[in-house]
Structure formats: structure tokens, C-alpha cells
Amino acid sequence: MRELKAKxxxxxxxxxxDMDEEKAVxxxxxxxxxxxxxxxxxxxxxxHGMDRVGELFDQEEYFIPEVLICSDAMYAxxxxxxxxxxxxxxxxxxxxxxxxxxxxxxxxxxxLVKIMLExxxxxxxxxxxxxxxxxxxxxxxxxxxxxxxxxxxxxTTMDGMREVVRxxxxxxxxxxxxxxxxxxxxxxxxxxxxxxxxxxxxAADAVRLARKLVS
Amino acid sequence: MSAYxxxxxxxRLPCVxxxxxTAARVVGAKVSQFRGNGKLLAHAHIEAYRxxxxxxxxxxxxxxxxxxxxxxxxxxxxxxxxxxxKPALASHGELDQLQPADPYRDGNLPHHxxxxxxxxxxxxxxxxxxxxxxxxxxxxxxxxxxxxxVRLMLRNPEAVHRLCEISxxxxxxxxxxxxxxxxxxSLTDAMSSCTVISPRQFQEFSYPYLKRxxxxxxxxxxxxxxxxxxxxxxxxxxxxxxxxxxxxxxxxADLLEAKEKVGCQVRLMGNVKPSEVMLQGTGDDVRKAVxxxxxxxxxxxxGYIVASGCSLPTETxxxxxxxxxxxxxxxxxxxxxxxxxxxxxx
Numbered sequence: 001m002r003e004l005k006a007k008x009x010x011x012x013x014x015x016x017x018d019m020d021e022e023k024a025v026x027x028x029x030x031x032x033x034x035x036x037x038x039x040x041x042x043x044x045x046x047x048h049g050m051d052r053v054g055e056l057f058d059q060e061e062y063f064i065p066e067v068l069i070c071s072d073a074m075y076a077x078x079x080x081x082x083x084x085x086x087x088x089x090x091x092x093x094x095x096x097x098x099x100x101x102x103x104x105x106x107x108x109x110x111x112l113v114k115i116m117l118e119x120x121x122x123x124x125x126x127x128x129x130x131x132x133x134x135x136x137x138x139x140x141x142x143x144x145x146x147x148x149x150x151x152x153x154x155x156t157t158m159d160g161m162r163e164v165v166r167x168x169x170x171x172x173x174x175x176x177x178x179x180x181x182x183x184x185x186x187x188x189x190x191x192x193x194x195x196x197x198x199x200x201x202x203a204a205d206a207v208r209l210a211r212k213l214v215s
Numbered sequence: 216m217s218a219y220x221x222x223x224x225x226x227r228l229p230c231v232x233x234x235x236x237t238a239a240r241v242v243g244a245k246v247s248q249f250r251g252n253g254k255l256l257a258h259a260h261i262e263a264y265r266x267x268x269x270x271x272x273x274x275x276x277x278x279x280x281x282x283x284x285x286x287x288x289x290x291x292x293x294x295x296x297x298x299x300x301k302p303a304l305a306s307h308g309e310l311d312q313l314q315p316a317d318p319y320r321d322g323n324l325p326h327h328x329x330x331x332x333x334x335x336x337x338x339x340x341x342x343x344x345x346x347x348x349x350x351x352x353x354x355x356x357x358x359x360x361x362x363x364x365v366r367l368m369l370r371n372p373e374a375v376h377r378l379c380e381i382s383x384x385x386x387x388x389x390x391x392x393x394x395x396x397x398x399x400x401s402l403t404d405a406m407s408s409c410t411v412i413s414p415r416q417f418q419e420f421s422y423p424y425l426k427r428x429x430x431x432x433x434x435x436x437x438x439x440x441x442x443x444x445x446x447x448x449x450x451x452x453x454x455x456x457x458x459x460x461x462x463x464x465x466x467x468a469d470l471l472e473a474k475e476k477v478g479c480q481v482r483l484m485g486n487v488k489p490s491e492v493m494l495q496g497t498g499d500d501v502r503k504a505v506x507x508x509x510x511x512x513x514x515x516x517x518g519y520i521v522a523s524g525c526s527l528p529t530e531t532x533x534x535x536x537x538x539x540x541x542x543x544x545x546x547x548x549x550x551x552x553x554x555x556x557x558x559x560x561x
Contacts, residue, residue, distance in 0.1 A: 064411050186490075
């Protein structure tokens with residue numbers, strides 16, 4: 001049994017890295033049929049695979065197209081396993097509200113960060129793109145988020161990031177949420193200037209930053 | 216610019232702060248007024264050139280003009296750079312509906328052509344006038360959406376090739392119209408960056424179309440500047456092979472490395488940070504950044520143009536654009552490395 005379990009986890013991990021959605025789904029069904037714990041299968045199988053994908057991305061072996069297709073395989077497996085999770089295992093994840101700020105519709109970067117955060121055990125609330133500053137704050141309050149993640153590729157929308165911080169300060173909520181920013185024109189100095197809690201240069205960085213901020 | 220190109224005496228290196236919608240600020244216009252108004256667009260770029268005295272005018276409002284002419288929906292905020300609201304197609308299943316654009320009829324292309332023509336007529340004798348052209352692969356991403364396009368690369372490569380082919384057809388027609396207007400196409404290919412796709416994918420999906428486009432422009436006797444954003448060091452050789460005479464590199468790339476790798480084959484242009492330095496920095500930050508670029512690339516065998524790494528943000532302060540030009544003037548030409556050193560430490 002232990003051997004079978006290890007093999008299935010390895011298969012799940014490989015299916016993600018190999019971009020093999022069918023295999024991810026098939027193996028996930030097998031996991032359930034064998035009565036193996038779904039949570040463990042996600043952790044040690046699918047998420048493990050996505051971690052390897054993140055490494056390959058860091059090493060410039062994989063690029064955005066590969067990461068997206070790998071994540072399709074991961075999510076397809078998660079869909080099969082999810083109904084079999086026991087309630088208590090899903091609780092107490094750190095929550096992140098994420099989106100592309102108003103005035104911009106470039107969302108590949110944001111989607112990448114979302115995928116990486118989810119695989120790293122965060123509960124991600126994705127607002128989408130072209131999102132007004134106030135909406136980030138409202139959603140963060142509503143779900144009790146720990147982190148607000150703001151993304152943009154356009155310099156024209158950078159002021160919207162500043163606006164989010166300003167709204168938080170004005171409504172005395174600044175201490176409740178960590179604000180992290182990223183995207184093409186963003187830099188550490190810009191993050192400092194607007195009073196954000198951190199800047200990440202890429203998706204892997206965003207995960208490290210998020211972990212640091214909530215630890 | 217042409218004097219430098221011919222190797223004739225010049226008093227400084229060419230300098231191109233890549234002014235885009237900042238031109239609106241020069242004439243006190245709102246960015247959205249450029250839509251459908253070639254005269255105003257030309258006026259703004261001519262005045263911006265007269266104010267800053269740089270060496271290449273680039274008629275540009277946003278990357279989406281050709282995609283819009285092919286059916287994409289572009290959103291025009293009142294006073295900011297336009298952005299893509301909806302790609303031309305909801306899914307690649309609708310590919311058959313797609314037609315190449317007619318540059319004399321569709322979208323804003325006729326107005327951009329008018330602006331180019333006016334600028335060439337008015338100042339074409341003293342400064343190079345170019346028209347921005349978004350390359351096949353990047354334009355294809357605006358036809359089906361960037362995320363769908365990159366997924367298709369792995370799931371349905373044939374569809375990507377068809378999209379690039381039809382993009383190329385629009386590109387070729389537009390390039391022809393730009394050259395017929397007396398102007399030079401200035402190529403931009405944001406999505407071909409290694410920040411997005413792998414060098415292998417570049418080779419398969421972007422390069423063949425880019426090469427055909429550049430071959431056409433060359434056949435009309437024009438040289439080609441190719442800009443790709445983000446990380447590009449692993450595709451510089453390919454950009455050169457595609458035929459680029461000058462490659463414009465972003466601040467994610469290193470001029471020194473570019474000089475060593477491809478400097479014997481191609482002119483370099485770049486790469487002062489558009490956002491961190493030009494938009495948010497002080498005049499002194501700009502001066503330092505320009506000197507740093509110069510020290511890396513002034514002696515590039517095939518020449519060097521001091522430039523921003525990408526189009527300048529609309530609200531870039533005028534003083535920073537002046538600071539860029541002033542620094543290049545102070546350094547003068549030929550560049551004396553000792554003087555450069557002195558200015559950098561002083």
C-alpha cells in the first residue's frame with residue numbers, strides 16, 4: 001500500500017510536470033478508488049509537481065505557456081480530489097485577494113502568481129482584471145484576507161496601487177492587510193514610495209514574499 | 216541620425232527617449248483626442264521633437280491599432296493610453312471570420328498614416344520619422360487574447376500559425392502603406408519576449424513571420440529597428456538573423472552582454488528604465504542611468520543609440536527627457552572614455 005501510494009503521488013507529480021491532464025485525472029481517480037487520502041494526494045502529488053514546474057520556470061526551462069498547461073493538469077486533478085477532502089483539512093489557509101488594477105487588462109502575470117500561491121497553500125480570491133481600487137479593499141474586508149496582491153503592466157495604472165494603500169489608511173484598515181505589488185513597471189522603490197509591504201519581481205518571488213509576510 | 220549612420224561627423228551620439236503619448240502633454244491635448252485625428256497626432260509629435268530635439272520621431276499611441284482594425288475592441292480612457300478590452304475573436308474556432316486589415320480604411324490606421332505623412336512632410340528632412348508597427352506574434356495575441364494564444368501554442372500549434380499568418384498579412388499591408396507615406400516602420404514585438412515564451416517557441420511561432428516582414432521592409436530599402444520587451448538575451452542572435460539592423464532592448468537585458476554577443480552584427484538601442492528612472496526618478500537619476508548605458512555601449516562596433524528601454528510613460532516629466540538629451544550632448548562625440556568616467560564620478 002505504501003509503495004502504491006508513493007507511486008501514485010509520483011505519477012500525479014509527473015503528470016503535472018509533463019502537462020498530461022488526462023493522466024492527472026486518471027491517477028486522481030485511482031487515488032480515490034484505492035482509498036488514499038485526497039489531501040495528501042494534492043499536497044504530495046499535484047502541488048509537488050507544480051513546485052517542480054516553478055523550479056523549471058525559475059531555471060528558464062519552462063516558460064509561461066508550459067506553466068499554464070501544467071496548471072491545467074494540476075487543476076483537473078484537484079477537481080477530482082476536492083469532493084473527497086475532509087472539511088477540517090481545508091480550513092485555516094492564509095487568504096490573498098489578487099487582481100489587475102483598473103485601467104489594465106494584462107493578466108497573465110497575475111494568473112501565474114495566483115497559480116503559484118494556490119499551489120503553495122494560499123486561498124486565493126481572484127478579482128480578475130481592470131479592478132477599481134475600492135473593490136480590492138471591499139473584497140479583502142469581506143473574506144478577511146491577510147494579503148492584497150496588486151498587479152499591473154501599465155505605468156498609467158500605477159497610481160491605482162497607491163490609491164489602494166491610501167484607502168486602507170483613510171479607513172484605518174492599513175494594519176489589517178499586507179499589500180504586495182508586482183508587474184512590469186513596478187520596482188522595489190515604487191513599492192516603498194507608496195507604502196506597500198513588499199514587491200515581487202516574478203511569481204516565485206511573490207510566493208516567497210507572501211510566505212514571509214504571513215509567517 | 217543619417218549622418219551617424221553614414222559615419223559622417225556628428226556632435227553627439229543619437230538619442231531617442233521613446234516618446235509616445237507624452238506628446239499629448241507637449242501640446243496640452245488629451246490622449247483620447249488622438250483617436251481618429253491624424254493631424255493632432257502629427258502636430259503633437261512634431262512639437263515634442265522640436266521641444267526635446269531627439270533623433271527619431273515615432274508615431275505611436277498604443278500597440279493595438281492593427282488588431283483593432285481587425286476587429287479587436289480597444290478601450291480609450293479619456294486621458295490615458297488605450298488598452299485592449301476584448302480580443303477580435305472569442306475563440307480560435309472563429310478563425311475563419313478573420314480578415315487582414317485594410318490600412319486605408321480600417322480602424323485608426325488611416326489616421327496614423329495621415330499623421331506619419333504630415334510629420335514626414337514637415338520635418339522629415341531633419342529627423343527620421345517612423346511609424347509603430349506591432350509584429351505578427353504580438354498582434355496575434357490581441358486577436359485571441361494572450362493567454363489563449365500561449366495555450367494554443369502547445370495545444371493547437373496550427374491555429375497559432377494561422378493567426379500569425381493573417382497578422383503578417385495585415386503587417387505587410389500596413390508596412391507598405393507606411394513606407395508609401397515616406398516613413399519607416401518601427402517594429403515592436405512585446406509578446407515574443409523570453410519573459411513570456413521560450414527561445415524555441417520564438418523560433419517556431421514568431422521568427423518565421425518576423426523574418427518575412429523584415430525581408431519586405433528591406434526590399435523597400437528601409438533599415439529595421441526591432442524592439443522586444445523584457446528578457447531577450449537568449450534570442451538576440453535570432454533577432455539579428457531575422458534581419459534587424461538595430462535591436463532595441465529593455466532594461467531586463469544588459470547592454471554590455473548585448474555588445475559582446477551581437478554588437479558586431481547589429482546596432483544597439485536602450486535601455487534607461489522607463490518607469491523607475493524616467494518617470495519616477497530625478498534629473499540626476501536620469502543622468503547617472505544615461506552615463507551608465509553609455510559606458511557599456513558607446514563603443515558598440517555597429518553603433519549605439521541612447522534610448523529608454525521601452526516607450527516612455529505618458530506622464531514622464533519633461534525635465535527628465537531634457538536631462539537625457541543634455542547628458543548625451545555633454546558627453547559629445549567621439550565619446551572619450553575618460554570624460555565619461557569623470558562625469559560619472561563627478
